[in-house]
Amino acid sequence: MLWKTTRFDIDLSEPQVMGIVNVTPDSFSDGGQHADVSSTMRHCEKMLREGAHILDIGGESTRPGSPAVPLAEELARVLPVVREAAKLGVPVSVDTYKPEVMAAVLDLGADIINDIWALRRKGEPGSDITALGVVRNHPYCGVCLMHMHRDPQTMQAAPMEGDVLPQVRAFLEQAARDLQSCGVQRNRIVLDPGIGFGKTVAQNYSLLARQEELLAGGWPLLIGWSRKSSIGAALQGAAPEPPPPGERVVGSVAAALLAAERGAHVLRVHDVRETVEALKIFSAMKHSIQ
Numbered sequence: 001m002l003w004k005t006t007r008f009d010i011d012l013s014e015p016q017v018m019g020i021v022n023v024t025p026d027s028f029s030d031g032g033q034h035a036d037v038s039s040t041m042r043h044c045e046k047m048l049r050e051g052a053h054i055l056d057i058g059g060e061s062t063r064p065g066s067p068a069v070p071l072a073e074e075l076a077r078v079l080p081v082v083r084e085a086a087k088l089g090v091p092v093s094v095d096t097y098k099p100e101v102m103a104a105v106l107d108l109g110a111d112i113i114n115d116i117w118a119l120r121r122k123g124e125p126g127s128d129i130t131a132l133g134v135v136r137n138h139p140y141c142g143v144c145l146m147h148m149h150r151d152p153q154t155m156q157a158a159p160m161e162g163d164v165l166p167q168v169r170a171f172l173e174q175a176a177r178d179l180q181s182c183g184v185q186r187n188r189i190v191l192d193p194g195i196g197f198g199k200t201v202a203q204n205y206s207l208l209a210r211q212e213e214l215l216a217g218g219w220p221l222l223i224g225w226s227r228k229s230s231i232g233a234a235l236q237g238a239a240p241e242p243p244p245p246g247e248r249v250v251g252s253v254a255a256a257l258l259a260a261e262r263g264a265h266v267l268r269v270h271d272v273r274e275t276v277e278a279l280k281i282f283s284a285m286k287h288s289i290q
Contacts, residue, residue, distance in 0.1 A: 001013060001220060001265070002187055003142050003187065003188070003190055003220060003265075003266075004140070004142060004185065004187045004188045005091055005111035005112050005140070005141060005142030005188070006106070006109070006110065006111040006112075006138070006140045006141045006142070007091070007109070007111050008090075008091045008111055010053070010054070010091060010142070012220050012265040012266070014279075014283065015260040015264060015265060015266070015267055015279055015282075016053040016054060016265065016266045016267070017051060017052050017053050017054070017266075017267055017269060017272055017275055017276055017279070018052070018053070018054040018055070018056045018093065018222070018266050018267065018268040018269065019044070019047035019048075019050075019052035019054070019055050019056065019269065019270075019272045020056055020058070020226065020268060020269065020270050021040060021043060021044055021047070021055050021056060021057045021058070021081070021085075022058050022061070023040055023057065023058065023059050023077045023078060023081055024058065024059060024060060024061045024069075024077065037080045037081055037084060040081050041081070041084050041085070044081075044085055044088060045088070047272045048088065048090060050272040050273035050276060051272060051273065051276035052090070052272045052276075053090065053091070054090065054091045054092075054093055054112070054266070055085055055088070055090060055091070055092050055093065056093040056094070056095050056112075056114055056268060057078060057081050057082055057085060057092065057093065057094050057095065057110075058078075058094070058095035058096070059073075059074040059075075059077035059078035059096065059101070060074050060095075060096065062095075062116055062152045062197075063152070064152060064155060064156040064196075064229075065152070065153060065156070066152050066153070067153070068152075068153075071098055071100055071101070071124060074096065074098060074101055075100070075101060075104060078094060078096070078101060078104075078105060079104060079105070079108065082094060082105045082108050082109070082110050083108050083109075086108060086109035086110065091111040091112060091142075092109070092110045092111050092112070093110070093111065093112035093113070093114045093142075093144070094110050094112070094113060094114065095114045095115075095116075096113070096114075096115065097115050097116055097117040097121045097131065098121065098123070098131075099121065099122065099123045099127075099129040099130055099131045099133070099134045100123055100124065100127070100129060102115075102131060102134040102135070103129065103134045103138075106134070106138045106141055110141070111141060111142055112141060112142040112143065112144065113131075113134075113135060113141055113142070113143050113144070114144040114146075114192075114222075115131060115143070115144065115145065115146065116146045116148050116152075116194070116197065117131065117146075117148065118145040118146055118147070118148075118171075118172075118175045119131040119132045119135060119143070119145065119175070119179065120132075132179070132182060135179070135184060136182050136183060136184065139183075139184075140188075141188065142188050142189075142190065143179065143184065143188055143189050143190070144189075144190045144191070144192050144222050144266075145172060145175045145176060145179070145189065145190075145191055145192065146191075146192040146193075146194045146197065147168045147171050147172055147191075147192070147193050147194040147197065148194050148197040148198055149194075149197060149198025149199065150198050152197075155197055155198035156198065159198050159199055159200050159203070160198055160199055160200070160203060163206075164199055164203045164206065164207065165206060165207060165210050165213055165214070168193045168194070168207065168214070169213065169214055169216075169217070172191040172192075172193065172214070172219070173191075173217045173219070175191075176189050176191060176217075176219055189219065189220075190219070190220045190221070190222045190265065190266060191214070191219045191220070191221055191222070192221070192222040192223065192224065192268075193207050193211075193214060193221070193223070195207065195208075195223065195224055195225050195228060195230065196228045196229060196230060201229075201230045201233045201234075204228075204230040205230065205234075208225075208255065208258060208259060208262070211223070211259060211262040211263060211264065212262050212263055215263045220265040220266070221263065221264050221265055221266070222264070222265065222266040222267075222268060223256070223259040223264040223266070223267055223268065224267075224268035224269075225252055225255035225256055225259065226252045226256070226268060226269040226270045226271065227245040227246070227248045227249075227252050227270055227271075228248075228252075229242070231248045231251040231252055231255060232244075232245070232248055232251075234251060235248060235251050249271045249274055250274075252269065252270070252271060252275075253269075253271060253274045253275055253278050256269055256275050256278065257275075257278045257279070257282060260279060260282060261282065267279075
């Protein structure tokens with residue numbers, strides 16, 4: 001199975017590691033750590049040395065309760081990094097829902113649009129640009145469509161109810177079919193169930209336990225558990241508080257490995273080296289029984 005993107009056909013026969021590159025002051029795990037282009041590029045290069053296959057650059061935090069970032073500010077954060085990252089010889093993904101940002105990064109050579117809103121957003125007031133239109137007009141880029149309940153400001157105030165898996169699957173498969181009907185080839189599309197985006201802790205772990213059901217439609221899956229609050233909740237035990245994001249590495253790697261074992265094609269992570277090493281053990285086991 002290949003994921004067709006602007007410059008690369010990504011082989012999904014083995015799990016691909018997508019390294020998270022946040023150029024934000026307020027991301028829940030590493031906000032403010034990469035405050036300028038040179039430090040961000042050092043971080044990108046470190047991730048590649050550690051084995052990352054894809055870089056995912058984001059200029060707006062979408063943690064629960066996070067405020068929206070003005071368009072001009074997101075562009076100022078993201079464009080210089082994308083311009084340099086596109087020279088590194090690996091697929092570059094941009095985590096954004098703003099159509100104007102999508103168009104700008106694709107024009108700079110980005111390969112993938114990773115959208116929490118699944119291409120449902122329009123541009124600034126008075127503009128006729130849409131996320132769907134941008135992707136349709138860039139006929140080679142890869143796309144990741146994510147499921148999110150409500151929006152980042154309200155999603156955890158009133159999370160989903162009931163059995164979330166059929167709801168998530170129905171939404172994602174319909175979004176993918178709609179995108180195909182607009183002329184976007186199936187092999188450009190990957191789906192993300194949106195761990196933590198409007199789901200309870202129990203619902204997130206249900207999506208992991210039953211992840212294989214999300215594969216029934218034949219779409220590749222991108223999964224992001226890295227350092228999220230559901231990891232902290234499981235690790236908390238009898239402690240008064242969950243461990244902070246930086247102390248959730250082992251739990252995050254365990255969740256990533258379980259996701260890979262259940263068929264995930266792309267793992268979006270902060271901790272590249274640890275995840276890559278875990279996947280090497282998983283691969284050694286798989287190949288020993290073939």
